[in-house]
Amino acid sequence: MQTISEIRALLAARGLRPKHRLGQNFLHDKNQITRLVDAAGLRAGDLVLEVGPGTGTLTEALLDAGAEVVACELDDDMADLVEDRLGTRLTLVRGDCLDRGRTLAPAVVDALDGRPFRLVANLPYQAASPLIAGLLVDGHPCLGQYVTIQKEVADRLAAAPGTKDYGTLTVIVQVFASVHRIGVLPPSCFWPAPKVTSAMIAIEPGPAADIEDPHAFARFVAMLFSRRRKQLGGRFDRAATWPDGISPEQRPETLTPDRLVALWRCFGHEP
Structure with missing residues (x-):
């Protein structure tokens, strides 16, 4: 797994810097990366969707666990970096993981090829809510979502009725899945350090809700x-x-x- 120094060096070698507008805060804490991979319960050959692989730190851990990885990267510079480092070991999809900000992009759907998969990712903050909800209502064979997201979003997922955090996303997630908080991650687990605290969560499908549409x-x-x-x-x-x-x-x-x-x-x- 990459240290902060190694991540900096990889970017510097290409004249790159993290892009705040794309939510590029790279998870580098080895213990937390291991914790996330372990939570997904991966076996050799399991299919994983990773959104926002960045420099490939989590990607390498997933590959080392024996997973088959489909990685979707919006940033062309990061996509080039990951492809150069790991291109022969994964399937790389370039572009936004979401189509019209709501559902999985067709290129991602094609790469997954209808196979059951798990989402394991340090999610870009702006993609977290629509991606989490979309995987639950769109009928994709997603076996679980194991992600790091903003703590305030994680709070919304587990909110109780009558609280300020309780809303549409809460209801969708709690109707179609169960939510478990794995842990809380301070900003120091990321580089550059974000201004907010993050949380690691597991979202696993529950019994099929009797809702036709x-x-x-x-x-x-x-x-x-x-x-x-x-x-x-x-x-x-x-x-x-x-x-x-x-x-x-x-x-x-x-x-x-x-x-x-x-x-x-x-x-x-x-x-």
């Missing part, structure tokens, strides 16, 4: 949380038969994910 359900929840304090009776027929435990006087932000699913089943698509 996950995308429509996600839009339904987003619609409700767009006015999270508006009483439900202002959106749905107060005279209708409401699900047990839900009343027209309640607000979306107070409902558990299970009750939001019940509301979806009762009222169907967006009003």
